[in-house]
Amino acid sequence: MTVLPYADALAAYDPVLGLEVHVELNTTSKMFCGCSTAFGAEPNTQVCPVCLGLPGSLPAVNAKAVESAIRIGLALNCTIAEWCRFARKNYFYPDMPKNYQISQYDEPIAYDGWTEVVLDGEIYRIGIERAHMEEDTGKSLHVGGATGRIHGADYSLLDYNRSGVPLIEIVTKPVEGTGAKAPEVARAYVTMLRDLLRTLGVSDVRMEQGSLRCDANVSLRPVGRSTFGTRTETKNVNSLRSVERAVRYEITRQAAILASGGRVTQETRHWHEDSGITTPGRNKETAEDYRYFPEPDLVPIAPSREWVEELHATLPEPPTARLKRVRAEWGFSELEMRDVVSAGAVNAIEATVAAGATPQSARKWWLTEIARHANEEGVDLEAVGVTPQQVAEIQALVENGTINDKLARQVFEGVIAGEGSPAEVVTARKLAIVSDEGALAAAVNEAINANPDIVDKIKSGKVQATGALIGSVMKQMRGQADAARVREMILEKIG
């Protein structure tokens, strides 16, 4: 696949984004039945006649899911419908038990809202078209065949545990005017949404588990043109990082087509994390007619204005206001805050601070040590495998002198490798700093005796040469010594 260099693409074309985010709600039961929504259970153990779509079964709406939908809508400054209905989206697929999905069509519960994202200190306003309720499908596992898709597979296994899990689909209005920043704006939007949904407490928002999924619509138009170009919809974008990469890739791919005089095909495309490209999915030429019609098994939803008002009062502060507040509370500079936001670490730092760490130490660990692991593994910060509580514990160990920063890195490694809590890793890996003065004194003596030339330099007033001796001692102590104390002891001995 030919792509145009990004700078060339942006010189000629103006990208327009449309983001569809599916959020699995964290209600204990499913959208239309009492089955558990817990992730990771044995296949087909969380099912009943309703979510299996058995003949005769009927859906009944989970009120908690409606409440979450309204709170999400309000947090995105949407109008909450006074009256709305569910609709059936009809298509045949084995992982959809009824062969229709209960969704919402032209009467969403929340519509016409907006939100803001902050990128490099600049605020971008994102229009929200709608947020609607629907049920998730089951999961197919296609076995055999080259592509892992249903075509060409030897057989397919179906797990209906996910069938009927409540979903909210949040659709933006076309996002225009982001220029070269489009990929980053897309990422910043999904990050903001993830943090907002977590603060609302309505979802686990774990992209790697699929509880937050993003479909990215991208189109290009020649710079200066106001009509939209043909869009593609990229699915299977399962991390914040991928959101940015997928949008960037689509821009360069579409630009190459347009630059060579071709036309972009309107289609669904699949993102491939490993190769960093998108490939065509189902072609829209065979686009299905979903034959939407109002779901006759359910009565309309008419949330009372009092209830909506009550829910409005429970909303957390808006994302941009929150960023402003935490920056002041944490005493971060503009630049520090910018890095924190673009790393998607605001929630993590907040939780770490809440667990007892200082803001600066929390920032340091999330943006250095944990960010390094995240990049190496190509996952988001929160998927690295260290909790904010553990970060705070490690920092506490540094502060009480049990370990130093260098040893702390080994503790992070141990925790990430699943060796247990920070304290357990320190014990198991024998990382605690040696405070035995006798052992230290011996090491100091040995360093002094082995380096007479350095000792002479120090004696002649070149105090900075002490560093070499400290290094030698730390090496003997395998890093498990307090460098300040070592320096003190060396100077005492020589002085």
Place this chain on the structure above:
Amino acid sequence: MTLAEAPNAETIRQTAVDLATKIKSGELSAVEVTRSHLDRIAEVDGEIHAFLYVDGERALASAARVDAKIAAGEPVGPLAGVPLALKDILTYTGAPTTCGSKILEGWLPPYDATVTRRLLDHDMVILGKTNLDEFAMGSSTENSAYGPTRNPWDTSRIPGGSGGGSAAAVAAFEAPLAIGTDTGGSIRQPAAVTGTVGVKPTYGGSSRYGLVALASSLDQPGPCARSVLDAALLHQVIAGHDPCDSTSIDQPVPDVVTAARSADVSRMKIGVVTELGGEGYAPGVEQRFNEAVELLASLGAEIIEVSCPHFVYALPTYYLILPAECSSNLAKFDAMRFGLRVGDDGFASAEQVMAATREAGFGAEVKRRIIIGTYALSSGYYEAYYGQAQKVRTLISRDFDQAFSQADVLVSPSTPITAFKIGEKVDDPLAMYRNDLCTIPSNLAGNASASFPVGLAPEDGLPVGFQVMAPPLADDRLYRVGGALEAALHSAWNGPLLDRLPDPGALR
């Protein structure tokens, strides 16, 4: 031979309320009553074919449990120990549910419909599952994949449909009671042509949970019986709010039993619907209908004429809304999780297996309606068909509102004609659809409606049904009218209409 001479006649000819009283007093045992009906089924059902599945052993076992409960002095339901038949479109754990279709052959549902659950919780005894047009699509049971049911009045004729099995079982004394479901007349039209009582409760009055959906916004389970009071007692057992059915109404069930007992129509305003009569109605049907109206007048009711101008559009409206909903409701029959699976040779794709199964498993009428409904919902046609039909549906509801502002109940013949010959209309779907001309408006509007027997048409000696329609949640009014008619007619006839039924047992 007449029925009076049939074996077990003493037991099987009794009303459900009498059976319940005798079972409770110990005069009869539930086991005895159940066995008598099972014997009757064995005797006549080869000819009638009302049942698709007879659950004899389980019926006797549950009857024995009821007897034990009564002997121990435990509290039991008002119809405890009374056996009944269940239309084979409601789930009953452990008994196959076929919906009269090959596509569900052998499916054993793992759960009970709410209606089934209530019957069992009220100590009633389920004899088995009754025949129906495939997925309740039809007016004759000829669309059943398992062969038609025959009308006990004349076994060369249809028993109505879709619930022909339930109506025929009751009319042939195979069961004192049965459960039907009514989407466009599937309880009332069979009741009319078999000389029995059939009631479609207010939409949302009884739960649809476990009723395999034909058209969700129209379907409603209800009672089939030989007497008005029996129907009311069964209505009382099955009706009421069910959290599993979002469309069920969270309101007290109208006191239908008291209404049936009162049987009082004095000072009641009864509206005769102008549009439901005239051309296309058999003379004998009109004659018996008019006589019944006069009878009600003589009992103190005030008779007025009301016009419901949009009722003439009810049939086309219904035949857009119903197929649209059923095209979606029947999508789940795809061979993936239950029922028939065709063409799974290890190479065919899931899509091919779905298509082959649906091709082999669905009958012609089902396919016809799925195709019509799919078309009516397609983009570009939705507004012209489904959208337009919903608007007309609203107009029909307004006709009812208007009419009920003038009259307490509305009345009409239940069907334009009496039972026709098996095979007579199978090649003419439109002629078949016209059977439901009078019954469909109440399904579209969701109000309560019933059919009561008012005699035999002079020209063919076949039963004629009298339809009564009441406003939503005024189901009790149906029973007041039905009860009054029944009492007056029984005294005129010297007994129930079904006393004149030729015994099907003698026809073998």
